[in-house]
Amino acid sequence: MTVATILIPAHNEADILGRTLWYLSRGLPLDLVRVIVIANGCTDATAARARAALPQAKVIETDRAGKCHALNLGYRAAIPGAPIVCLDADLDVTAESLLALLAPLSRGTVLAACGQMDVETSEVSAAVRFFYEGWRSNPYFAQGKFGGVFALSAEGAARVFPLPEITADDEFIRRSFTPAEIAFVPDCRFVARAPKTLASLLGVRRRSLRGAQEVTRMGKISPERGSGRRMLRHALVSPSDAPPILFFLMLTIWVRLSLFVRRNATAPRWERDLTTRRVG
Numbered sequence: 001m002t003v004a005t006i007l008i009p010a011h012n013e014a015d016i017l018g019r020t021l022w023y024l025s026r027g028l029p030l031d032l033v034r035v036i037v038i039a040n041g042c043t044d045a046t047a048a049r050a051r052a053a054l055p056q057a058k059v060i061e062t063d064r065a066g067k068c069h070a071l072n073l074g075y076r077a078a079i080p081g082a083p084i085v086c087l088d089a090d091l092d093v094t095a096e097s098l099l100a101l102l103a104p105l106s107r108g109t110v111l112a113a114c115g116q117m118d119v120e121t122s123e124v125s126a127a128v129r130f131f132y133e134g135w136r137s138n139p140y141f142a143q144g145k146f147g148g149v150f151a152l153s154a155e156g157a158a159r160v161f162p163l164p165e166i167t168a169d170d171e172f173i174r175r176s177f178t179p180a181e182i183a184f185v186p187d188c189r190f191v192a193r194a195p196k197t198l199a200s201l202l203g204v205r206r207r208s209l210r211g212a213q214e215v216t217r218m219g220k221i222s223p224e225r226g227s228g229r230r231m232l233r234h235a236l237v238s239p240s241d242a243p244p245i246l247f248f249l250m251l252t253i254w255v256r257l258s259l260f261v262r263r264n265a266t267a268p269r270w271e272r273d274l275t276t277r278r279v280g
Helices: 014-025 046-053 067-076 095-106 126-135 139-143 154-160 169-174 198-217 227-237 239-261
Strands: 004-010 033-040 058-062 084-087 112-120 145-152 182-193
Touching: 004 014, 004 046, 004 067, 014 033, 014 046, 014 095, 033 046, 033 067, 046 058, 058 067, 067 169, 084 095, 095 112, 095 145, 095 182, 112 139, 112 169, 126 198, 126 239, 139 227, 145 154, 145 169, 145 182, 169 198, 198 239, 227 239
Parallel strands: 004 033, 004 084, 033 058, 112 182
Antiparallel strands: 084 145, 112 145
16 A cells, blocks of 8 residues: 655635545545645635544645645655645545555656546536537547646655746646656546636636746746647537537637736736635
């Protein structure tokens, strides 16, 4: 059985953190796995909620907000020489999925592992649902979703920690490894909730793209190129799939243009989706 540490950075997540910890803790061998919740810059009861939902978890509190800062604090308190799992505080993932995610790290050539993200769209607007229908056809997801939940071997974690102060921490970490060093684990599935409104979705997409551009400027080039062209070709040969794909591509282009227009304006560093923050 693999000994590991799970890092959960949480900023004002009192309403949903209990749900995340409930999913996670069922079947999790807490004698072997250390769960660390890093409540950063919180003005709500995130830390208290974490302690109540999972008393075995170690809760670190810091007045300084920032996901990368929180992950760095958690890493310092992790089990030395053991794998690390990074988990966003608003996701549903089972212990079985996380244990499956850790399994490939026993192979010396694998330094990171990712699973498959399922997006919950039952309560979103029609436009958001249409966007995610196109989003699912992105060829990038054939090798899973490196973000939200991923695992690093001890060697892999040592390569990327301490993290710099950036927006796209997941993307920075992903691009720090070659594709051959990342294992896709289909048995690891996790659920993310889509933003409920188009306005919130656009804010999240701006943050994601701004973060990716920042990582590119650091010299870490994305290994995926031409995915938009492949999606467009798919739309041309499969007319029934074309409408959501074209909507996805149009929205992506609009976000890129809006970032270009606003490139000299002061923008929030973290455009957060608040529509999915509900008591759970």
